[in-house]
Amino acid sequence: MTLQFNNETFRDDYSFHNSQRAIDRFPFPFHEDSYMYAVNMEQHQGGPADSVYEKRFDVDEHYVAEMADRAKVLDDDPLRCQSLPHMALAGWDLLELIMVSKSEDYPDLFELHREGHKWHWINKPLGIEDHFTFMDDTTLPYAPMEYITRQTQGDFCVLDQRKDNLWMDAGMVTTQADWSLDFDIGMNFFEWHAPVPLAHEKGIFKRALKFLLNIRQGAPARRLNWTMTVNPLLDTSPENYHKWGIQKTTLTPENIGAKQHLRVELQTFFRLPRSNALVFPIRCYLMSFQDIVTKPKWGRRLNRVVRDLPEELATYKGFIENRPMMLEYLSQFDDGLPTSFGVWPDEDITPLLQR
Amino acid sequence: MTANAPNSTAPKTLGADKLYVRVSAISSLNALVTRFEFQRVDGVNFPPFSGGAHTVVEMMDGEKKRLNPYSLMSDPTDLRTYAISVRRDDQGRGGSLFMHRKVKVGDEMVLSYPMNLFALDLRARKHLFVAGGIGITPFLAQIKQLEATGGNWELHYSCRSPDLGSYVDELTGHYPHSTTIYYDDEKQFIDLDNLLDGQPVGTHLYVCGPKGMIDWVRNTATASGWPLAHVHHEEFLAPQPGKPFAVRLNKSGLTLEVGAHESLLEAIERLGVDAPYLCRGGACGQCETDVLDSDGTFLHRDHWLEDDEKNSGEKIMPCVSRFEGKTLVLNR
Numbered sequence: 137m138t139l140q141f142n143n144e145t146f147r148d149d150y151s152f153h154n155s156q157r158a159i160d161r162f163p164f165p166f167h168e169d170s171y172m173y174a175v176n177m178e179q180h181q182g183g184p185a186d187s188v189y190e191k192r193f194d195v196d197e198h199y200v201a202e203m204a205d206r207a208k209v210l211d212d213d214p215l216r217c218q219s220l221p222h223m224a225l226a227g228w229d230l231l232e233l234i235m236v237s238k239s240e241d242y243p244d245l246f247e248l249h250r251e252g253h254k255w256h257w258i259n260k261p262l263g264i265e266d267h268f269t270f271m272d273d274t275t276l277p278y279a280p281m282e283y284i285t286r287q288t289q290g291d292f293c294v295l296d297q298r299k300d301n302l303w304m305d306a307g308m309v310t311t312q313a314d315w316s317l318d319f320d321i322g323m324n325f326f327e328w329h330a331p332v333p334l335a336h337e338k339g340i341f342k343r344a345l346k347f348l349l350n351i352r353q354g355a356p357a358r359r360l361n362w363t364m365t366v367n368p369l370l371d372t373s374p375e376n377y378h379k380w381g382i383q384k385t386t387l388t389p390e391n392i393g394a395k396q397h398l399r400v401e402l403q404t405f406f407r408l409p410r411s412n413a414l415v416f417p418i419r420c421y422l423m424s425f426q427d428i429v430t431k432p433k434w435g436r437r438l439n440r441v442v443r444d445l446p447e448e449l450a451t452y453k454g455f456i457e458n459r460p461m462m463l464e465y466l467s468q469f470d471d472g473l474p475t476s477f478g479v480w481p482d483e484d485i486t487p488l489l490q491r
Numbered sequence: 492m493t494a495n496a497p498n499s500t501a502p503k504t505l506g507a508d509k510l511y512v513r514v515s516a517i518s519s520l521n522a523l524v525t526r527f528e529f530q531r532v533d534g535v536n537f538p539p540f541s542g543g544a545h546t547v548v549e550m551m552d553g554e555k556k557r558l559n560p561y562s563l564m565s566d567p568t569d570l571r572t573y574a575i576s577v578r579r580d581d582q583g584r585g586g587s588l589f590m591h592r593k594v595k596v597g598d599e600m601v602l603s604y605p606m607n608l609f610a611l612d613l614r615a616r617k618h619l620f621v622a623g624g625i626g627i628t629p630f631l632a633q634i635k636q637l638e639a640t641g642g643n644w645e646l647h648y649s650c651r652s653p654d655l656g657s658y659v660d661e662l663t664g665h666y667p668h669s670t671t672i673y674y675d676d677e678k679q680f681i682d683l684d685n686l687l688d689g690q691p692v693g694t695h696l697y698v699c700g701p702k703g704m705i706d707w708v709r710n711t712a713t714a715s716g717w718p719l720a721h722v723h724h725e726e727f728l729a730p731q732p733g734k735p736f737a738v739r740l741n742k743s744g745l746t747l748e749v750g751a752h753e754s755l756l757e758a759i760e761r762l763g764v765d766a767p768y769l770c771r772g773g774a775c776g777q778c779e780t781d782v783l784d785s786d787g788t789f790l791h792r793d794h795w796l797e798d799d800e801k802n803s804g805e806k807i808m809p810c811v812s813r814f815e816g817k818t819l820v821l822n823r
Contacts, residue, residue, distance in 0.1 A: 225640060227597040232539075263671040271639075298612050299720055350769060350777055353538055354508045409539040410567065410636075412610040 138244065141200040141261060147208075152368035154427055155197055163188045163400050164431075164479050165360040169440040171449075173335045180358035180404050188402055189358070192237040193288060194419065195245065200261055202289050202311070202370065209371050210286075215318045216373075217282050219294070219306035222321055226294050226306060227281035228271055230409035230415050234284045259287055269392050281306060290402075290419035293317075295325075297414055302348060304328050305413075310421045311370040313363045313399060314357040319374070322395065324349070333448040351414060355405045361401040361418075364455040364462075368397055368422045387458055392465045393426035398438070425465060431481035435469030442466060510537065510546075510602040515572065524625060524657045525591055528565070528574045532599060536570040541604035543725070544631030546573065547603040549772060552589045556760070560771050561584040562628035563605055564726075566635040573602065576657060578625040583729060584752050608700070608774050609725035611636070616693030618644040621681065621708050623652065624701025627658055629725060630699065634666070647681050649673040649700070668821055683711045699725045729772070730754035731812045733790065739820045740764060741783055755809035759823060766809070766823060773811035780807050780821050787816010 144151045154162070183189025188196075209216055219227060235257055239248035247258040253270040264287065268275035276283045285292045285308035294306035302325045309317035320328040325345050335341060351357055365372055366384045387395055402419040429435035442450075442462055450456040512529035519525050531537060540563055550557040564575035577590045594600070609629050611618060618637060620630045627648055637644045646666070650656040652674055662670045673679040687696070696717065698708040705724045712722045732752050739746045740759065749758040756778055759766045769777040773793030782805050791801040793808035800806045807814070807821070 165576070227611065229539075296613070297610065346776060350775060352604055352606050352769065409605070410541055411605045411613065412541040412544075 139195065139199075140197060142197045144198070144201045145366055146201070146205045146370040150367050150369075152198070152201070152422065154423055157186075158197055159423065159427050159430065160481075161187055161196075161401055162428075163360060163421055164434050164481065165362045165398075165400050166418050166437050166441050167479050168477060169437050169475055170444050171441045172446075173338060173340050176359045177344075177357045177405075178359070180356040180406075187418075188421065191241040192356070192404075192406075193234060193241070193290075193417070194376070194402070195238070195242055195261075195289065199289055203262060203287065205370050206286060206308075206310045213375060216310045217285070217308045218317060218321050219279065219281055220296075220322065223281075223294055223296065223306035223411075223413065224273070224279070226296070226408050226411035226413035227279055229410050229413065230292065230294060231280040231284040232270070233415070234288050234407060238288075257418055262287055278442065282308065288417075290367040290417045292312075292417070293416040294408075295416055297349065297412055300349060301325055302345065302414060310373075312373055312418070313365075313401070313420075314372055314374055314377070316374045331452075333452050334446070346413060348405060351407050353409050356404055356406040358404045361403055363399050363453045364458075365397045365399040365422065366395055366458075368424075370420060370422075372399075384454070384458060387461055389461060389464060392425055393429075396425045396462060396465075397422045398425070398428060399465060424452045425462075429466070432469070433475050433481055434444075435466065436471065436473065437475050439463065439466035439470035498569040503531075508604065509549075510573075510604065512573070512600055514596050514598045514600065517594065520576065520657045523655060523656050524576050524578050526574060526576045527590065527594065528572050529600070529602065530572055530582060537573050538604060539570060540567055540632070541607050541610055542567060542636035543609035543629045544605035544632070545609075545612060545770070546575070546605055548590075549576070549601040549603075549771075550586060550589050550594075552585065552593065555675040557584075557586045557589060558757075558768075558771055559590075559729075562609075562632070564628040564631040567632055568635065568639050576625065576628050580729075584732065606769055606775070608770055609697075609723065611642075611697075612695045612721075612723065614693075615695035615721075616643065617691055617695070618642060619686075619690060619694050619696045620644060620648075621683075621696065621698040621700070621704070622646065622648045623698075623704040624649070624655075625657065625709055626698075626700030626704070626725075628699075630697070631658060633697075634662075644669060645672070646670045649679075649681055649704070652676040662774065678774065682710065684715065687715050688710055695721045697722065697723045697725075704716065718783065730811050731756075731792065731813075734815055736787075736814050736816070736819065738814070739818075740823045741820055742823055749813070755807070755813060759809060764823060768810060769811045773808055776808075778808055778810050780809055780823055782806060782807055782819070783822050784818060784820040785814070785816065786818040787814055789814055 146152050188194045224340060235248045238246040247261050249256040255270050258265045273279055275407050291309045292307055293304055293313050295302040296305040304320045304323050307317045326341060329341050366387060369380050372380050399420045404417050406415050408415055428438055450459055511532045513532055514527060515530040516528040517525060522652055545560045545562050547558050547560050561575035561577060563573055564576055565572055577587050579591045580587045592713055611633055622630050630646060634644060646669060659672050696712055698705050709722055713719060735751050736749050738749060743764050745760055745762055747758055749755050756766060756768060767777050769775040773795060776795040789807060791814040792811040794807055796806050
């Protein structure tokens with residue numbers, strides 16, 4: 137199958153849209169009719185054909201437009217991409233992981249030819265072709281982490297591992313759900329998660345950290361996270377809150393189905409072999425409420441999750457003000473029927489994400 | 492699990508793939524240490540690794556499967572070959588003797604993916620290595636890594652005698668200005684106080700060797716005002732033999748006897764029960780197991796559990812820890 141890339145924007149006129157294929161493969165995050173934090177990790181070793189879980193780095197119809205949006209964000213604010221000096225080796229690790237994965241998983245879109253340290257990279261969708269020397273920064277137009285993450289959907293946190301903790305010491309973060317790399321750079325796992333309500337008390341972060349410290353080569357893991365975004369904005373950063381925060385007040389009962397988006401993050405975790413660092417890609421998928429409710433099970437369930445979510449979480453996720461209007465809309469699609477366990481829209485598919 | 496399944500592999504841990512290898516070279520370095528080199532059966536390159544990483548080697552010793560961790564000590568930039576060095580331990584539980592006596596060039600074996608519990612702190616302005624005996628192995632890969640990336644390092648390596656100085660010639664030949672060797676039988680000892688006193692700010696200290704050496708280096712560094720965050724150690728914890736004891740596995744509904752010369756983890760695996768592990772040396776925490784009931788004394792030997800957890804009687808690390816008493820019931 138050849139991918140068609142959308143001509144679309146994530147700002148100004150918001151021409152972003154999901155095709156039927158994108159709707160069918162949307163990573164709906166709720167496996168049951170309620171939601172609470174859990175250490176919901178599983179192996180990232182493939183998944184059902186054509187699902188977002190199938191490849192190591194999912195490339196979809198939004199690829200070219202997302203990369204154009206990232207370039208604009210970086211033009212305005214270069215601090216969205218940072219790497220502390222000791223993370224140089226991890227940058228090469230990440231470049232290797234992505235180039236090898238993409239060229240193996242999408243041979244029609246990406247090619248990597250290697251002879252020793254002489255590498256040749258071809259990215260057909262973006263029209264990029266470079267010859268460079270692996271491990272020699274001077275042979276690429278950007279440092280390796282920036283070079284490859286300007287060509288890969290999703291944010292990237294590159295975490296150093298030392299003293300039984302993880303440290304946010306490098307990253308490319310332009311599509312984030314209201315957190316800032318520039319603020320978090322150099323922080324450890326507990327420090328950058330400090331603002332999250334309820335989860336500390338439940339011991340979630342201690343257990344999650346133990347799991348992450350033990351992720352090893354050849355055994356990547358994944359989980360889903362989610363929030364809500366008004367308008368299909370990729371860049372919902374604190375730095376630009378003055379631009380997007382106010383848009384939350386533009387919802388009306390008439391436009392909410394089109395404007396209100398469920399924002400799902402497919403978070404994956406890979407051990408980087410040469411540096412022993414951990415890379416944490418956070419891939420954002422957006423879908424409007426009106427597209428979600430085309431799947432009856434998802435419509436029913438989203439209504440119940442939003443309705444019953446604890447107030448602290450609705451506040452933290454930034455939609456407490458709009459919750460009544462959301463429920464007014466969603467409840468039209470909840471006929472009260474029971475829903476099947478698992479995240480898939482069709483009831484005859486075995487659930488993959490058990491938790 | 493039946494004995495006529497020689498090709499069966501251990502339960503998958505975290506889904507990690509195994510590396511199927513053939514022994515490509517064996518060389519005796521001296522009376523105690525032998526070097527083994529491996530190449531992949533499928534002919535492709537090994538995955539890259541970081542200096543200080545180990546691999547767990549699966550040994551099919553008759554009907555008994557042994558799983559021992561060894562530091563990867565080959566060059567991380569040469570991925571055609573992985574190499575380990577095995578010191579013969581005549582008093583050990585048999586893994587090193589198996590490697591020395593039974594393994595031949597051409598044999599097929601199974602290795603785990605690399606796992607690093609002794610990684611370099613890449614923020615260091617300088618890496619100061621202190622090695623004792625076979626503790627040299629992780630430093631060999633770390634030195635290669637630092638040489639490839641322009642790192643600053645210095646090695647102080649203590650051996651029993653010139654006869655038993657594994658890799659001494661290679662180190663002093665390639666890096667004469669960065670390496671200092673000390674022979675016990677020539678009454679040469681590391682002048683640690685002076686060594687630590689002369690280091691630039693931002694130096695990280697790494698020690699690998701016998702427990703006595705690790706304690707000495709850590710205590711001396713602490714007494715000289717070094718922050719412990721700059722002092723790293725890797726201790727080769729091997730499961731110690733002990734008295735046999737009985738265990739009931741609640742989930743599997745099995746009762747088993749742990750022999751004097753096997754670990755609790757090995758006994759659980761022997762019954763075919765899927766138990767997670769990574770390091771098999773009491774350090775990584777992966778095999779942490781809940782104790783449901785006990786009447787007796789725990790012999791905790793791991794570096795993982797906190798003291799209060801050890802005293803609670805609710806947790807055990809079956810890779811290295813044992814039990815003496817009447818009843819032990821595990822949630823496994």
